[in-house]
Amino acid sequence: IYKSETLIIQEINSTLIILSETAIQRISESVFVGLCLKVGTSQQVAMRRDMVDIREMVRNQVITSDELREMLSGSYGEGFRLEGSDIDYMYWPNNHRVIWELSQSQYYNTHRLTLILCDCSDSPPGFTLLHLLTPSVYRYIQRAGVRMNNRYYISSSKFRQTSLSAVQQPYNLTPHGPCVSGTFGTLEYDYAPCFVSDFWPPSAFSWTHRCHSWPQPHVVDDIVNNGCHFVAIGHKLGKHEDHEWRISFSRAEQKLVYAMNHCQFLTYGLLKLILTEIINNGLSDDDKLLCSYHMKTAVFWVIQQNTIPHWCPQNLLGGFWVCFKLILKWVYQGICPNFFIPGNNMFLSKIYGVKQHQLFIRLSELYGKGLSFLLHSPSIRSYIIYVLYNPRNSICTDDHTLISEAEFDKNIFEETFLNRLKQKLDIQRCIRCLHTIEQMIGSPLLTQYQVIMLQNITATFLQTTAFMLHTETYTHDNKLSYRADKMSCYMLKLAAKFGCITDMLYIAMYYYKTLRYMEALYIIEMIKVKLAQLYVMYCYNVDTEMYTEAVGEQSWSTKMTQAVVGDITLINKIHFISELIPEQQCALQNHRFFLLVHPVVLLYMLEILCYRHVDTMRAQTALDDLQSFVHCYQGQLICYLTRDISWQILGICQQVTGNLQAALYSYQQSLREVPYHNIQTATEMRIQRVCQWNPLIN
The missing domain is CATH 1.25.40 (Serine Threonine Protein Phosphatase 5, Tetratricopeptide repeat)
Structure with a gap:
């Protein structure tokens, strides 16, 4: 007779109370392994970050001065791929800059850039008013202006109305704080329009003096040199709530997460999972007082205060408990200090009174249960139970051995396809992008993951340029059309050498478009032969043994051209x-x-369309x-x-x-x-x- 789950958990609870320190270390190791499989190994996380960074770098280098720059922020940009997590984008006008004092205007050409001055004199810590010094070329920014004390300020509430309404109406998005939210397939997106400053906020300089042991000096310098952003939301208790802007340290926080070791990163991931699966489980959105940002802030403070001497797999749960106790303390006091500007209490307008008391009681009960409350997390429960039922089994915490070569390769190619540039394109932009990649590709600073991402982006832009070149040069000038056709064919064949197997389909499409049906069918037959190989990888489908035997230990470039289908x-x-x-x-x-x-x-479609003109039986x-x-x-x-x-x-x-x-x-x-x-x-x-x-x- 099988025991009920409740009875099993009761037995495990009594066991967890009397565990030795060695047993707790083994549970920590097991949870570390589980988190690597759920959140990602150190290699997977590094690969995700590298690919996101190089995509962002290429995109932002080819935009013009009057376009919007973009940054992938939040958990996705930090390297998480947790189910249900949304993807956060920040974007800002490339020809606008925020300064903190008038003397900083000397570094800018005011004929080309719009300057905005911060006015923090009457705002709570972490918030500011934005004084428009020079006229903006954008109508939505002009319409967001308000006059106060004979100065022209950009109102955050009006800015949300003017900038977000232009985006949300055609794309069916919904307002969400300073952002608009939407869905694309199963993914949820948050878009936050903002402004950028190249200078570090004076109110956050005290943070640089706290950085004795973490992060390292070069990380601190990098963070300070990259400034901050301003998102359109005011402090609910401020005097100018409708007009104030919140100082955002999203880029700095991303660099801090990058500076964590993998055990620290997994501790942050464990807190996110516990928040979703236990603390906020079953609550309505209005009752979810704690958020992932509070978890991240707690990890930052614990790491910097050097509370945990050794962040390692054997001590993962120890680090988790220190962070959890800090959050419990914050809820009890009603104070959650911002990591960069401690005077900014992030609980002030949200966690207070009856709700604060109820949250504290809830967290206290969880804390009182000790390790047993982690059994309510579906993501890690089995890894705790495994140790209790297998106390003598050894646990390997070398995360490089946790997933197979084929599994890791699959993750790499999924990321390359996911991070393909899908922006507004024209021939001039494609040429700029190809020149940018040409300059990057020889850099010794590129990682092996970034090289494969650049290879994929190059194939995409070559294909796009080839088809646009054919369309734009299709004239009665036979000589010009012939040259354009030769160039288009060359670029498509070159892209096929860079890309995956099915990138050859672009050649077949081009031949069909230009009425060369037999040439298209020849390419289609070549693709069929390649697709018939048993080791071919497509999305989640791959025979790992065949794949490893066929292309194992080859370079990722070779694997992509010979064994990957997208x-x-x-x-x-x-x-x-x-x-x-x-x-x-x-x-x-x-x-x-x-x-x-x-x-x-698409392959069968092209085959049908081509055979219609040469062999109707084969078309059928x-x-x-x-x-x-x-x-x-x-x-x-x-x-x-x-x-x-x-x-x-x-x-x-x-x-x-x-x-x-x-x-x-x-x-x-x-x-x-x-x-x-x-x-x-x-x-x-x-x-x-x-x-x-x-x-x-x-």
Whole structure:
């Protein structure tokens, strides 16, 4: 008879009370292993950060002075990939700068930059008013102005209305504090418009004097030299709540998280998990008083105060308890000091009175349970129980051995595809980007992960440039068209050498676009041969043994070109295949800037379209293959994000080959899927046409 879970936990609770110090160290080691598998090993976290950093560096170097700079902040930028975490972006006008005193204006060309002066004289610590010194070229900033004491200030509340409304209306976003929030597939995004200062806030200089043991001097200098940001939210108890701005240290905090060792980082991750799975579990958003930012602040203070002499796997739970006790103390006192400006009490307007007392009672009860309260966390419960039932088994804490080579490679290539640049593109921007990458690629400072990310970005920009060059030089000048065509073919073949297997599909698309059907079919056959290999890796599907045997110990560049398959990204401003133009236009009108297509679906589509002109029997065979693939592999090989466009493409192919009844069914299936690409209008238009061509179809 199996014991109930409640009874098991009661028995474990009594066991945990009498554990020896050695046993607790073994539990810490086991939890360390579990967190590595849940949060990431040191290699995985370093790889994620490197790829995010190089993507951000490339993007921000190719933008013009009148565009918006962007920074990935929050947990995603710090290296976490926890399920349910949102992705936070900060963006600011590249031609605006905030200064702290008028003498700093000498470092700027006021003819090109708009200057803003901080006025902290009447604001709580950590907040400021922003005095607009020179006119702004942006209307949304002009409309946010208010006049106080014969000065022109930028009101944070008006700024939220003017800047966020321009973004939230077309993209169906919702206001969330100083941000707007939206979803893209299963991911949630927060966009925070802000301003930037190249100078460190005077009120935070005391922080630099506290940095005796952590972080190291070069990290402190880097943080101070990179200044801070200002987000549009005032202090709820301030005199000018509607007009004040909060000083944001997001970039500094990201650098501090980077400066943590892996055990410290996992302690921060454990606090985030406990917050989500235990403390805030079952509470409404209004009742969730503690947030991840409070957890991060506690870790910062504990590390800097050198409370824990050794941050190591055997002492992970010891570090966790010190951080948890600090949070408990803060809740009891009603004071959570900002790490950079301690005078800024982050509990002041949120955790007080009855709510503060209730939260303290809740945390005290958890603290009183000791280690046993961690059993309520689904993420780490099994790792505690494992030690109790296997007290003599050794635990390996070398995180380099926790995941296989194939698993780690899969994470690398997922990150490269996830961090592809999907911004506004034109030929001049692509050329600037390629020049930027050319200058970067030889740098000895690049990590091996950043090199593979640059390789992927290069392939993307070569493909984009090739198709745009063909479109923009398509004239009656045969000599010019011939040169452009030669250049486009060269760039697409070069991109295929840099990219993954399915990047060859861009060559096939270009040949189809330029009516070279036999050449396109030759490329398609080459891709089929490569895709038929048993070691090929696509998303979450890979035979690890075959993969390791075939390309193990090869460079990641070689692995990507020989063994990796990725979804095809079709930027909607560029017409790759004429049959997909209605879908691209519809998606673009609904603010989807690209179509994400399963590579096998696109391969069969191109095969069908090409064979229509050279061999109708083979076109029908390819259509049968596409129909079998779409019908049989929904939920297995075809990710739910690409199902709407997969059914749509099947319907298009059935329609062009004359099978209208089957096309109608496919279009209807497309409408039933998650509308990731927002192509419903195009689908309904195609359904209407099919019914017009054959009124007998239901």
